[in-house]
Amino acid sequence: xxxxxxxxxxxxxxxxxxxxxxxxxxxxxxxxxxxxxxxxxxxxxxxxxxxxxxxxxxxxxxxxxxxxxxxxxxxxxxxxxxxxxxxxxxxxxxxxxxxxxxxxxxxxxxxxxxx
Amino acid sequence: xxxxxxxxxxxxxxxxxxxxxxxxxxxxxxxxxxxxxxxxxxxxxxxxxxxxxxxxxxxxxxxxxxxxxxxxxxxxxxxxxxxxxxxxxxxxxxxxxxxxxxxxxxxxxxx
Numbered sequence: 601x602x603x604x605x606x607x608x609x610x611x612x613x614x615x616x617x618x619x620x621x622x623x624x625x626x627x628x629x630x631x632x633x634x635x636x637x638x639x640x641x642x643x644x645x646x647x648x649x650x651x652x653x654x655x656x657x658x659x660x661x662x663x664x665x666x667x668x669x670x671x672x673x674x675x676x677x678x679x680x681x682x683x684x685x686x687x688x689x690x691x692x693x694x695x696x697x698x699x700x701x702x703x704x705x706x707x708x709x710x711x712x713x714x715x
Numbered sequence: 716x717x718x719x720x721x722x723x724x725x726x727x728x729x730x731x732x733x734x735x736x737x738x739x740x741x742x743x744x745x746x747x748x749x750x751x752x753x754x755x756x757x758x759x760x761x762x763x764x765x766x767x768x769x770x771x772x773x774x775x776x777x778x779x780x781x782x783x784x785x786x787x788x789x790x791x792x793x794x795x796x797x798x799x800x801x802x803x804x805x806x807x808x809x810x811x812x813x814x815x816x817x818x819x820x821x822x823x824x825x826x
Contacts, residue, residue, distance in 0.1 A: 604758075631812075633812075633813070635814075635816075637756070642816050642817065642818060643753070643759060643802075643814075643816040644816070645812075645813035645814065645815065648812040648813060655812055656812045656813060658813075689756055691758045691759070693758075703761050703764070704761070704814060705761060706758035706759045706760070706761075707758050708757055708758050709756065709757065709758050711756075
């Protein structure tokens, strides 16, 4: 069964450093998403991406965050200068078509630890 | 998006059916009901979704009341591996984007 793949599974970084989280969505999917989940809290939407541009973003997704689809397979989330509060699980998701009732499939996540 | 209300937790005996309720009294006609679950800190896993009619797949059944103000997810034969947080999410048909997760129901399946 096709799946969304995220790397690395765990990223440790120093505060103020830049990190790039990588995702390989399911191959024929066109919509891509990032969510995050701080330990013990809800899963929160960050950003959606379609046709090489951001479709929607949350208040969390400020200027420190950016997304990119650098080639035909990868979808990345960059945090320019990490803060302690960026420590969380980050989930990538994808869906196939903008069709009614379509399904978002999630990756296993990247645990980001900012020290 | 319409709000959903779920009990914070419930227990279920292994091998028995687990019935997970969800209230979405403000749902509108163009909104789907989705169910996802999250095992430990893994990525949310899609279970099932529906608009008006009851739905069944290999994982579960979804029963939506006629007025669509509530629904029930049924896991027919719960196993220990079904222990997870279950999320009921309402999403507009024409919203192609985000899923809004609440706190969900923590389901513990006991041997």
